[in-house]
Structures are given as C-alpha cells and as structure tokens.
Amino acid sequence: MLQDKIAQYTKEIEQFTPASAADVENFRLKFLVSKGIVKELFEEFKTVSSEEKRVLGKVLNEFKQLAETKFQESQTQFASAAKVHKREEEDLTLPGDGFQLGSRHPLSLVRKEIVEIFKKLGFIVAEGPEIEDDWHNFSALNFPPEHPARDMQDTFFIKKQEGNDIALRTHTSSVQVRLMEAGQPPFRAIMPGRVYRNEAISARAHCFFHQVEGLYVDENVSFADLKQTLFHFVQELYGEGTKVRFRPSYFPFTEPSAEMDISCSICKGAGCNLCKHSGWVEILGCGMVDPNVLENCGIDSKKYSGFAFGMGIERITNLKYEIKDLRLFSENDTRFLSQFETEII
Ligand code: DAH
Numbered sequence: 001m002l003q004d005k006i007a008q009y010t011k012e013i014e015q016f017t018p019a020s021a022a023d024v025e026n027f028r029l030k031f032l033v034s035k036g037i038v039k040e041l042f043e044e045f046k047t048v049s050s051e052e053k054r055v056l057g058k059v060l061n062e063f064k065q066l067a068e069t070k071f072q073e074s075q076t077q078f079a080s081a082a083k084v085h086k087r088e089e090e091d092l093t094l095p096g097d098g099f100q101l102g103s104r105h106p107l108s109l110v111r112k113e114i115v116e117i118f119k120k121l122g123f124i125v126a127e128g129p130e131i132e133d134d135w136h137n138f139s140a141l142n143f144p145p146e147h148p149a150r151d152m153q154d155t156f157f158i159k160k161q162e163g164n165d166i167a168l169r170t171h172t173s174s175v176q177v178r179l180m181e182a183g184q185p186p187f188r189a190i191m192p193g194r195v196y197r198n199e200a201i202s203a204r205a206h207c208f209f210h211q212v213e214g215l216y217v218d219e220n221v222s223f224a225d226l227k228q229t230l231f232h233f234v235q236e237l238y239g240e241g242t243k244v245r246f247r248p249s250y251f252p253f254t255e256p257s258a259e260m261d262i263s264c265s266i267c268k269g270a271g272c273n274l275c276k277h278s279g280w281v282e283i284l285g286c287g288m289v290d291p292n293v294l295e296n297c298g299i300d301s302k303k304y305s306g307f308a309f310g311m312g313i314e315r316i317t318n319l320k321y322e323i324k325d326l327r328l329f330s331e332n333d334t335r336f337l338s339q340f341e342t343e344i345i
Helices: 002-015 021-031 037-047 050-089 106-120 173-181 223-238 291-296 313-321 326-330 334-340
Strands: 131-133 157-159 166-168 187-196 208-218 244-251 254-263 280-289 305-312
Touching: 002 037, 002 050, 021 037, 021 050, 037 050, 106 187, 106 208, 106 223, 106 313, 106 334, 173 187, 173 208, 173 291, 173 305, 208 223, 208 313, 223 244, 223 254, 223 280, 223 305, 223 313, 244 280, 254 305, 280 291, 280 313, 305 313, 313 326
Parallel strands: none
Antiparallel strands: 131 166, 157 166, 187 208, 208 305, 244 254, 254 280, 280 305
16 A cells, blocks of 8 residues: 555654665665655556545655655765765875975075185185275276276176266176275185176176185285185085196286186096087186285285185086086076085085
8 A cells, every 4th residue: 555655664764864875875776766666656646546646645745855855964964974084084194295495596505615615714705785886896906997898898887977987896806895995904705796797698698697706815925825725625616636727817906817727527637528628627717916906905015915816606506517508597497496406505
C-alpha cells in the first residue's frame, strides 16, 4: 500500500543521521534521483483511486519536501565538515614557501671589496657631493682653463656662473680636494662615488658610472709607496700572483702620472679576447699628487708629498665577472642581478 510505504520511508528519512558525505550521496541516490523512491511513489500515486488521491496527494508532497530538506541539510553539514577536515590535513611540519631575497648589486659588492682592502691598510672612507663646482672638479686639480675635459661634450653643466660653473662631477678626484681643504696631512682616504659624463650610452660607455679614488699624503711619501700599495691591492682583489705594470701617462693633477695594468684576470696573461691578446688589462690611473694641487688646497708642498689613484668600479667588476655590456648594471634585469645572490654580503 502506498500509504504504508510513505509512512515507512518517512520514518527512515527522519531517522537518517549521516556519518559522512558518502552517506549523504547514498541518500540522494536512494530517494531523489529519477529512479529513486520519491519518483517511484509518485508513479504509484498515478495508479491509486481518486478517493485515495485526495488523501494521499498532500501526504506524498509533504514526503517529497521532507526528503529534499533532509538532503540539503545533510549536504551543508558535510560541505563545511569537508573544509575543516582539509585544514586539519595540512602538514605543519613542512617547510614554508620561500620568499625571494634581494641581493647586493654587483657594483656594490665590488665597491665594498675594494673599500675593505684599503680599510685594512688604514685608509678612511670619505665622500663628496655629486653636484660640484668647477674649482673642486677642475681648477684645484690643476686643469688648465682650456682643458678639453671641461668641454660641454664631457661635462653635464647645471649652472653657468662666472668663474665657477656648477656641474655634475666628472670624477671622484674632486673629493681629494674637499678632503685636503678641510684639514692637514696625514691623509689616507678611499673615496667611492658616482660620476657623470656626457657620453652616448653603449656597451662600453655610459653617462654615469662609479669610481673609487685613493689619496695618501704625508711626509716622505714616494712612488715606491704608491707601487707597493697598489700591488698589495691587486693581490687581494684578483688573487696572489697577479702581476702589475706601470705605464707613463698624463693627468693634470699628478706628476709623474701612470696607468697601471694587471696581468689579465681571465687568461692569466696567456692572451684572450678581453685583453686583446696582450695578456694585460688597464685598471687604474695614478701618480704623485702634483705640488700645485697640494698648494691649491692649502698644503705645504715642500713638506708633504703624496700619491693618488682612481679606478672605475664598472671596469673592475667587468674584469672580475666577465661582464661585457655596461648597460646591464643599470637595467635592473633580475636575470642578471640574481646571478650575484650567492656572493658574500
Ligand atoms: N680622475 C681620473 C679619471 O677620471 C682618474 C685618476 C687618475 C684619478 C689618476 C687619480 C689619479 O687620483 O691619480 O680618469
């Protein structure tokens, strides 16, 4: 009898207490699908007398409602249970997701290395302004008034002013002047900084780059001191056994002046593309501080002498890491920069 069946299933549904999502699914399959019990009872309903229909129509509809409500309630119960369950399953002993660490720029790494070597020799670190006047960048350093380095082609001028133009410094030698003007010898300083030149940007030239200037002024400082200091420096930076050679050169602020080469750090002197098969690469300019420069800074050139040197950090870095394009240093390409992540900080 339809009525009995409805009563029996109603009881079953009322007592249904699912223990898992699978139970809920079984409930749905049993009662609610197209071949399920609800559908079956509605089919049977069609066969009963109209007398019975009048009574059972309402009962059957209520039964259908009951089955659907029960299913929905059970389903939500297990949906939230599933979420809780998932969280419990997370393995808290697993290592966390790593985050990306920044790293020092290769130029900073090399600057630091250079500075550390000289610090151990008792050099202090000094800095000066990037916006400089003509006096500190040129005149005090013995540049004649018509020297080509003062030219518009090289220098970024900021302000023309009678006798003392303001410009972006073209070298860190200006810091020597500021240091010497501010005191009396002995001076033993290393001066890192950014410099600017009005050059077209290419693989080999840039409108800004970095230098490290060195200055040592005291009584009886000789060219031998200069050679020994720089020899020690390259042994530290490029490794024991690196050879040096000095070639006569000219700078307005040093007399005598020299350029220093080292045995090629890549081929160790055997000859390669980097050293153009000569076995040597130039790394810095140096010389004995010109007495005129000492006097310009208020230092007695009869009593004191000194040496100075200047090097490009980009050049030193290129030689150390075999970098062939200067532009890489300022493009912020992480594929380039991340190669230095493992370097000691
Ligand atoms: N200032 C020079 C330059 O920018 C480099 C230099 C050469 C600095 C010789 C010095 C030096 O102190 O003695 O090319």
